[in-house]
Amino acid sequence: MKISGAEIFIESLKKEGVKHIFGYPGGVVLNIFDRLYDNKDIQLILTRHEQGAVHAADGYARSTGKPGVALVTSGPGATNTVTGIANASMDSIPLVVFSGQVPTMLIGNDAFQEADIVGISRPCTKYNYLAKDVRDLSRIVREAFYIAMSGRPGPVLIDLPKDVTASKTEFTWPEIKIRSYNPTYEGNKWMITQAAHLIAKSKKVVILAGGGVILSGGSKELKELAEYTDIPVTMTLMGLGGFPGTHELSLGMPGMHGTYYANKAIQESDLLIAIGMRFDDRVTGKIDAFAPHAKIIHIDIDPTSIRKNVRVDIPIVGDVKRVLTVLNKVLKEEVKEQWNEVRKAWLKQIDAWRKERPLTYTYSNEVIKPQFVVEKIHELTKGDAIIATEVGQNQMWTAQFYKFDKPRTLLTSGGLGTMGYGFPAAIGAQLAHPNKLVIDIAGDGSIQMNIQELATAVINKLPVKVAILNNRYLGMVRQWQELFFSERYSHTKLDESVPDFVKIAEAYGAVGLRATKPGEVEPVLKEAFKTKRTVFMDFVVDWKEKVFPMVPPGAPIDQMLFEKPEEKAEKKLKAVK
Amino acid sequence: MRHTISLLVENKFGVLSRISGLFSGRGYNIESLSVGETIDPQISIMTIVTSGDDQIIEQITKQLNKLIDVIKVVDMTELEHVEREMVLIKVAPKQEDKAEVLRLAEIFRGRVVDSSQRTYTIEVTGDEKKIEAIVELLKPMGIKEFMRTGKIAIAREGIKK
Numbered sequence: 077m078k079i080s081g082a083e084i085f086i087e088s089l090k091k092e093g094v095k096h097i098f099g100y101p102g103g104v105v106l107n108i109f110d111r112l113y114d115n116k117d118i119q120l121i122l123t124r125h126e127q128g129a130v131h132a133a134d135g136y137a138r139s140t141g142k143p144g145v146a147l148v149t150s151g152p153g154a155t156n157t158v159t160g161i162a163n164a165s166m167d168s169i170p171l172v173v174f175s176g177q178v179p180t181m182l183i184g185n186d187a188f189q190e191a192d193i194v195g196i197s198r199p200c201t202k203y204n205y206l207a208k209d210v211r212d213l214s215r216i217v218r219e220a221f222y223i224a225m226s227g228r229p230g231p232v233l234i235d236l237p238k239d240v241t242a243s244k245t246e247f248t249w250p251e252i253k254i255r256s257y258n259p260t261y262e263g264n265k266w267m268i269t270q271a272a273h274l275i276a277k278s279k280k281v282v283i284l285a286g287g288g289v290i291l292s293g294g295s296k297e298l299k300e301l302a303e304y305t306d307i308p309v310t311m312t313l314m315g316l317g318g319f320p321g322t323h324e325l326s327l328g329m330p331g332m333h334g335t336y337y338a339n340k341a342i343q344e345s346d347l348l349i350a351i352g353m354r355f356d357d358r359v360t361g362k363i364d365a366f367a368p369h370a371k372i373i374h375i376d377i378d379p380t381s382i383r384k385n386v387r388v389d390i391p392i393v394g395d396v397k398r399v400l401t402v403l404n405k406v407l408k409e410e411v412k413e414q415w416n417e418v419r420k421a422w423l424k425q426i427d428a429w430r431k432e433r434p435l436t437y438t439y440s441n442e443v444i445k446p447q448f449v450v451e452k453i454h455e456l457t458k459g460d461a462i463i464a465t466e467v468g469q470n471q472m473w474t475a476q477f478y479k480f481d482k483p484r485t486l487l488t489s490g491g492l493g494t495m496g497y498g499f500p501a502a503i504g505a506q507l508a509h510p511n512k513l514v515i516d517i518a519g520d521g522s523i524q525m526n527i528q529e530l531a532t533a534v535i536n537k538l539p540v541k542v543a544i545l546n547n548r549y550l551g552m553v554r555q556w557q558e559l560f561f562s563e564r565y566s567h568t569k570l571d572e573s574v575p576d577f578v579k580i581a582e583a584y585g586a587v588g589l590r591a592t593k594p595g596e597v598e599p600v601l602k603e604a605f606k607t608k609r610t611v612f613m614d615f616v617v618d619w620k621e622k623v624f625p626m627v628p629p630g631a632p633i634d635q636m637l638f639e640k641p642e643e644k645a646e647k648k649l650k651a652v653k
Numbered sequence: 654m655r656h657t658i659s660l661l662v663e664n665k666f667g668v669l670s671r672i673s674g675l676f677s678g679r680g681y682n683i684e685s686l687s688v689g690e691t692i693d694p695q696i697s698i699m700t701i702v703t704s705g706d707d708q709i710i711e712q713i714t715k716q717l718n719k720l721i722d723v724i725k726v727v728d729m730t731e732l733e734h735v736e737r738e739m740v741l742i743k744v745a746p747k748q749e750d751k752a753e754v755l756r757l758a759e760i761f762r763g764r765v766v767d768s769s770q771r772t773y774t775i776e777v778t779g780d781e782k783k784i785e786a787i788v789e790l791l792k793p794m795g796i797k798e799f800m801r802t803g804k805i806a807i808a809r810e811g812i813k814k
């Protein structure tokens with residue numbers, strides 16, 4: 077029996093086990109939307125912007141490990157997805173994005189709502205397709221899911237011309253074989269053995285764990301490695317949750333807003349074990365001053381990540397989980413050390429750094445400190461929640477003060493740093509986890525970038541909680557202006573233009589709550605967590621608060637600021653008086 | 654250092670753009686590029702000449718390998734190989750230089766493939782040095798147009814550098 081391209085689209089998604097897609101309709105995708113109208117197997121969640129749809133699919137993927145799927149129309153619908161796709165690409169998140177396209181005979185004619193989305197998205201997708209013939213469609217869909225999920229995951233786009241969704245053919249589900257695409261999963265055994273011996277020979281060792289640990293499902297193996305060899309672990313922003321943040325071997329996050337003790341440990345180490353991370357400049361600081369005494373073992377599934385920006389002594393290309401499984405085995409069977417003896421002095425040294433400069437902030441009785449809100453959220457949820465963030469100070473405070481213990485509980489835009497990511501991502505995660513507490517920790521700037529998704533959350537009865545750390549500024553940019561541009565707050569002061577978030581929430585049919593005093597923080601959070609509705613919490617926080625410690629741009633990572641240099645001088649002066 | 658990289662790729666639409674996009678997006682330079690079908694019409698072969706230090710060349714070959722449509726990447730510079738390029742040179746020599754142009758063509762085993770009252774078009778095939786040499790010698794005679802195919806390269810059987 078012959079069926080249409082639109083029906084093939086649905087049959088193929090069913091074969092891939094897709095239950096939810098996020099999308100927005102338009103002229104050229106009407107054939108598909110019509111088939112979705114009374115379909116029982118696949119539910120389309122209508123967002124209020126295509127960027128929201130892609131971020132929601134991304135949040136769905138990050139929180140579940142399954143691919144996220146989005147469907148949009150041609151032209152503006154397709155171009156609106158670009159930020160979401162680039163965002164997923166930078167963070168290696170598996171997505172399959174379907175964009176409608178004008179009929180094949182009109183392609184290249186500057187037809188109404190035509191955009192060359194295959195060309196536009198080429199540099200920010202793992203792969204993309206223009207499906208020109210309905211007979212190729214099911215194979216293309218199958219390949220797209222395979223490519224998105226395998227190797228180093230990433231977004232794949234399929235452009236679907238309108239006539240292809242209308243024309244008919246037999247449905248087949250062909251086995252696929254892509255001869256030119258063969259990701260390496262197993263690490264080289266000889267290299268792994270070399271790594272094990274180097275670990276045994278080295279004293280001051282640090283593990284740098286990245287998003288690859290989470291993507292490969294290797295958290296258990298990482299914990300086993302760290303505990304067995306007594307090696308402390310620092311997790312990049314993307315790696316948070318890949319190793320328990322409350323573990324005694326956890327050093328928290330490294331880099332620009334990382335902990336002093338993580339950065340110190342890296343700089344003083346004689347061996348770094350980098351696992352599923354890519355030495356982003358926010359992690360390394362000044363690259364030629366990074367970890368000057370360390371040998372480096374680098375485990376990553378993507379060969380291009382290795383030796384891209386730091387020298388590597390032992391490169392191991394492979395899937396983190398599989399490589400660590402073998403490494404742990406070799407360490408236990410072939411190396412055998414008295415690890416706690418070897419590591420004693422090093423761990424003691426790290427403890428001293430931890431005591432010297434703990435992660436901290438000054439509490440106030442008068443005004444709400446944003447870090448206090450994050451701490452309270454951690455305390456009240458006992459770490460058992462899915463946390464999304466926006467971008468800016470809110471994101472860094474979350475990374476610092478919420479201790480992520482489990483993988484896939486942090487949804488944050490790491491590589492691209494996309495303001496407006498968190499709220500739709502939280503919506504996607506909530507849809508996948510109806511009974512979990514899902515919280516977006518936001519800034520007053522970022523939340524306005526996709527605030528229209530309140531409608532999506534409310535109409536779908538998704539009880540997402542949004543905690544806005546409202547400082548009336550584009551806080552992170554303001555912080556840079558304060559520290560490096562003589563307090564000239566060029567276009568970062570939002571002030572009276574910040575809308576009444578309580579009223580906005582209510583206007584959309586959500587709950588709006590506000591706290592202006594430290595004592596109100598806990599009651600507001602408790603009330604929000606109790607209700608089954610979508611909630612906006614407006615925390616009016618101290619606008620002057622900055623994210624510290626901070627490595628000034630271009631400095632080595634152990635040269636950190638712990639407060640504003642002038643404030644430090646003032647304090648000293650007062651002390652003298 | 655200069656490297657000649659040979660690629661086998663799927664003969665599909667958009668592949669050239671993926672490859673050139675990789676170079677432009679990461680700030681690498683393509684000095685020359687030639688593409689053609691192989692014996693298997695589903696596969697094309699490309700020869701790219703690029704330059705960079707060891708780390709850049711390593712990244713380029715790894716990034717090329719990572720592209721889904723790239724089947725095989727060989728850095729010819731690491732192998733004993735034969736390189737060839739073909740150029741077409743249109744010269745408009747003065748009357749008194751005409752004999753010299755023809756003599757040079759012959760010395761370089763070039764062929765005159767077209768001539769008009771005022772011009773000769775010479776075809777020369779060879780490696781980079783040979784091409785450079787004849788161009789230098791013909792320049793004073795008045796080169797009107799110059800076309801080149803870009804380099805192609807093939808590894809010598811079984812010989813590693």
Ligand SMILES: Cc1ncc(C[n+]2csc(CCOP(=O)(O)OP(=O)(O)O)c2C)c(N)n1
Nearest residue numbers: 468469470493495519520521522550551552
């Ligand atoms: C889409 C986008 N535009 C601009 C930026 C640059 N940027 C980074 S942080 C920031 C300020 C964010 O302000 P807000 O959301 O209020 O968060 P805060 O830093 O105050 O917590 C800006 C503008 C960005 N990251 N993303």
